[in-house]
Each structure stands twice: as C-alpha cells, then as structure tokens.
Amino acid sequence: MSNPSYVDSYYTSTLNSEFDLPQLVGEQECDVCVVGAGFTGLSTAIHLLKRGYKVILLEGDKVGWGASGRNGGQAIIGYNNGIGMMEQRFGLEDTRHYLNFVLEGxxxxxxxxxxxxxxxxxxxxxxxxxxxxxxxxxxxxxxxxWARCGHDDISVNxxxxxxxxxxxxxxxxGTYYDPNGAHLHPLNLARGEARGLLQLGGKIFENSRVTRIDKSMTPKVxxxxxxxSAKxxxxxxxxxxxxxxxxxxxxxxxxxxxxVTTEQLPEAVAKDIIRKDYGYCDWxxxxxxxxxxADRRLLFGGKSFYGGKEPANxxxxxxxxxxxxxxxxKNTRIEYSWGGNFAITYSRMPDVGRLKNSNVFYAHGxxxxxxxxxxxxxxxxxxxVAGSAERFDVFEKIPQIPMPGGKLLKVPAVIMGSWYYQMRDKLGASRK
Structure with a gap:
C-alpha cells in the first residue's frame, strides 16, 4: 500500500492548509468514477457535479500529488508547438477552436x-x-x-x-506578451478545487490507487x-x-x-530581475x-529529461x-529543489478519446x-459524458500514433529527437 505524501517543494512548504481525505474501503456506486486527482480529474468532476452527476474521484496518493502540484505555475495560452504552427497543420477554423479552448481553460x-x-x-x-x-x-x-483567429492583444517587441x-x-x-495568461501557486489551486468539489457534493478518496479497471459499458474500478461501480x-x-x-x-x-526556488529576495533585487510580475519562458x-x-522568491525551472529519470545534482x-x-x-541561496513528470505525445497535442466498446473516457498528454x-x-x-461531444471531438480527431520504437525503444528514440532540437537551440532556431 502506498503512503501518500507530497514531494518536498516550495509549494508544500506554503500550502494553505491540509485536510484529510479517506481511503476507499469497500464498495461504492456512482454515475462517474474519475481516476486521478490532478487538474484534469478535478475539473472533470466539478463540471460533472454541476450537471447533476454523482461523482467519485480516486487518487493513488494525494490531491495534486503529480504534475498538477509540482509544475512551474504558469497558465500559458497555447500548446507545445504554439498557435503559430497550427494553422498550416489543422487549418484556420480548427486553430481558432484550439486557441479559444485554452483561453476558456x-x-x-x-x-x-x-x-x-x-x-x-x-x-x-x-x-x-x-x-x-x-x-x-x-x-x-x-x-x-492569433489576429487571424480574432485575437489582437498579443504584443511583440x-x-x-x-x-x-x-x-x-x-x-x-525581444519579448512576446500575452495578457490572457497568468501564473499562480498550482498546489494551492488543486487543493482549493478539491474543497470546492466536496462542497458540490462529490467524494474524493486519497491513497486509493487503482489496480484494475473492468472496461465495459458498465465499468468497475x-x-x-x-x-x-459506475456508469x-x-x-x-x-x-x-x-x-x-x-x-x-x-x-x-x-x-x-x-x-529550484531561491531564498526570499530583497525587494530591490526582486524588482531588478523581474520588472513586470508575469510568468516567463524563453522559446x-x-x-x-x-x-x-508571492513572497519574493525566484522560482526557476527547466532541464527536461526524457523517460522520467532524475539526473544527479x-x-x-x-x-x-x-x-x-x-x-x-550569483550569491543567492537555493532553498528548494524538486522535480516531477509530465507526458508528451508524438503529435505534441493532448490525446483524448473513449476506449473501444466501453464507457471509459480519457485525456492526457x-x-x-x-x-x-x-x-x-x-x-x-x-x-x-453527458452526450454532447461536438467540442470534445475537435481534440479526439487529432491523429495520435504510438511513440516510435515501441515499449523498449520509444524513450531512446525521443531522446535522439531531443538532441536534434537542442542543436537547433544552439544554432538559434525556434521551437515554434
């Protein structure tokens, strides 16, 4: 049995408050069982509860334990390859849909x-x-x-x-500014959404890792x-x-x-390095x-590694x-460091769908x-789930193929691809 606990991070040290959630013991019935209490699961459960569904959310560790509670806290309007690359790939109409979706998110x-x-x-x-x-x-x-999609509020200087x-x-x-994006404390957001879910009448069970799913039209988890047992x-x-x-x-x-996150910075230093209080990334x-x-530390991230491994130092x-x-x-102390995994797809777009011959939906990647x-x-x-899949289908129709190399070789294959793009970085190319 797992012992649910968060990784040691700046976020866990500044968590608003803890609250205990039970482990699933015995049998439960509901309309929808959601597996995974990160942002996708929390958002899904909240929206289903507002539609009148009886919802149970299962989490193997704690709410926000994975990427949702460990990320850089930047609510970016876009996808991995950027909106600019999508018009040629998907056409203007679908690109407009994809942009409007993340703005809505x-x-x-x-x-x-x-x-x-x-x-x-x-x-x-x-x-x-x-x-x-x-x-x-x-x-x-x-x-x-963005402007062709009906949004003219991006500035480039x-x-x-x-x-x-x-x-x-x-x-x-130079700079690119999007007033629609934001940044925040992601673990406090996840825990706050969990409280909201409970207020709406949903149930959350932590330390309840799923071991098997009976995939059918009447699935059991x-x-x-x-x-x-769920519909x-x-x-x-x-x-x-x-x-x-x-x-x-x-x-x-x-x-x-x-x-990594630094010690608290003197106000003058904080204002010197971050002159507009936005979330930032290079391209x-x-x-x-x-x-x-919020307490004047620099939170700085990067150094992605494929395969989910953690390198030394x-x-x-x-x-x-x-x-x-x-x-x-250069003389500032680092007080926190941590890592975590997220998932990428070959298309670099979310993979969503419904498992064949079942009432099991999914979204990830x-x-x-x-x-x-x-x-x-x-x-x-x-x-x-409610039977209106027109907007869901805009994502489901994106072709998604297995990662090249199969189970054993897909990570080395993606690593080789990343080397190519790192060389492009060094030569001044763009990821977009």
Missing amino acids: CQIIRDHIAEFDIQCDLKEGHAGLATSERQLKAMEHEQEV RGLGAVHEMVGSNNYL HTEKGVV YVVLSGNAYMGGLVPEMESKLVPVSSFI NYILDYYRLT IAGRLRDNMVKVFPQL YSGTGVTTTHIMGRLLSEA
Whole structure:
C-alpha cells in the first residue's frame, strides 16, 4: 500500500492548509468514477457535479500529488508547438477552436478561484523571451495567427530596451506578451478545487490507487481495498497511470522537469530581475521558465529529461542556468529543489478519446502546457459524458500514433529527437 505524501517543494512548504481525505474501503456506486486527482480529474468532476452527476474521484496518493502540484505555475495560452504552427497543420477554423479552448481553460481557472475563494496567488500576464532572430520571427508569426483567429492583444517587441522593461537580463533579443495568461501557486489551486468539489457534493478518496479497471459499458474500478461501480469512468492520470491501460500509454513518453526556488529576495533585487510580475519562458526547445512567488522568491525551472529519470545534482545544474540569465543572483541561496513528470505525445497535442466498446473516457498528454488545457478538458469530458461531444471531438480527431520504437525503444528514440532540437537551440532556431 502506498503512503501518500507530497514531494518536498516550495509549494508544500506554503500550502494553505491540509485536510484529510479517506481511503476507499469497500464498495461504492456512482454515475462517474474519475481516476486521478490532478487538474484534469478535478475539473472533470466539478463540471460533472454541476450537471447533476454523482461523482467519485480516486487518487493513488494525494490531491495534486503529480504534475498538477509540482509544475512551474504558469497558465500559458497555447500548446507545445504554439498557435503559430497550427494553422498550416489543422487549418484556420480548427486553430481558432484550439486557441479559444485554452483561453476558456484559463477563464475556468479564474472562475474556480472566485467561486471557491481559492487563495493561490494568481497574477495576470505571461511573457516569452527570444534568444535568436528566428525566435523573434516566430513570435511575430504567432501574433499574426492569433489576429487571424480574432485575437489582437498579443504584443511583440524587439530590442534589449523591450527586454529590460520586463526582466533585468541581457540574454534576450525581444519579448512576446500575452495578457490572457497568468501564473499562480498550482498546489494551492488543486487543493482549493478539491474543497470546492466536496462542497458540490462529490467524494474524493486519497491513497486509493487503482489496480484494475473492468472496461465495459458498465465499468468497475478496483483499488487495493475497494471497488467503485459506475456508469462511466474518466481516466486522467497522465504520466502517472502506472501501466494501468497499456493501449493508452503506448502513445505517451514521460518527461521529467525540475524547479529550484531561491531564498526570499530583497525587494530591490526582486524588482531588478523581474520588472513586470508575469510568468516567463524563453522559446528554446529545452526551455527555461521562471517567475516571482508571492513572497519574493525566484522560482526557476527547466532541464527536461526524457523517460522520467532524475539526473544527479539537478539543483546545481539549474542554478547554473539561473545565474546565466540573472548574474545578479550569483550569491543567492537555493532553498528548494524538486522535480516531477509530465507526458508528451508524438503529435505534441493532448490525446483524448473513449476506449473501444466501453464507457471509459480519457485525456492526457498535454506535453508541457497542462495548466490551462487540463481545465478546459475537464469541461469537454463532462460534455462528452453527458452526450454532447461536438467540442470534445475537435481534440479526439487529432491523429495520435504510438511513440516510435515501441515499449523498449520509444524513450531512446525521443531522446535522439531531443538532441536534434537542442542543436537547433544552439544554432538559434525556434521551437515554434
């Protein structure tokens, strides 16, 4: 039996409050059993409860234990390859849908924060930073596609002067600003949404890892000590499904990402390095991302590793990256470091669908932009369960193929691909 506990992180040290949730013991019945209490599962359950469904949410560890409670806290409006790359791939109409979906996802977050009075340090605004001329051109193309989709509020500015209006770094050539994005404390958001779910009459069972699912039109979900009989099941474990449904996970590769957080910074230092209180990332393939916390620490992440492995001395390596961006912090102490896994797909778009001959739905594979997409996916899953799948189908129709290389070789194959893109970073190419 697992012993549910969070990884040691800045987020767990600043958790608003803890509350105990029971383990599933014995038999339960419901309309919908949701597996995985990250953002997808929480959003799905909340939306289903508002539609009048009886919902049980099962979590193998604790609410927000996985990527939802460990990520960089940036609610980015977009997908792994950016909106700018999608028009040629999907056409303008579908690109407009995909953009509007993530905008809606970020609004769902704001609505939950207001409805359930969640204290999670929400700050508006997201900015990208270009390290090459090619990235600047990609930013300008992104801005143009947004405008063709009916949104003209993206701004792109060239030059060190524009950079210095946002951050105190000489590493960049220009900026991309999206007022629709935001940043926040993700674990406090997840726990706050869990409280809201309970207020709506839902049930959550922690430390209740699913061991087997009877996939049929009347599915049953088994845990170590109990079983849930449901009309529908929604699977939302992403990188932490643990081989439960092999046909789903063949399309995913786990990727580990890591974060460090500094000691509290003097106010003058904090204002020097982060001059506009946005969430930031560069546009490299293996990117750096960072933001200020509510108590004036720099939270700095990056150094992705394919296969979900943790390399040695990640704190030291991330510190080196941080100091390259902000030499002002060379004598600043790192107080927290942690990592976690998210899942990528070959398409770099979310993989959603319904298992064959069953009432089992699923959504996963957000490929690094999950804070917003998970929240809209919860609404779309609730619509699909209720029999209105038109919007869900916009995602389900995306071709998803198993990762090349099969079970044994897919990670090495993706690693080889990442080497190619890292070389592109060094040559000044863009990930978009």
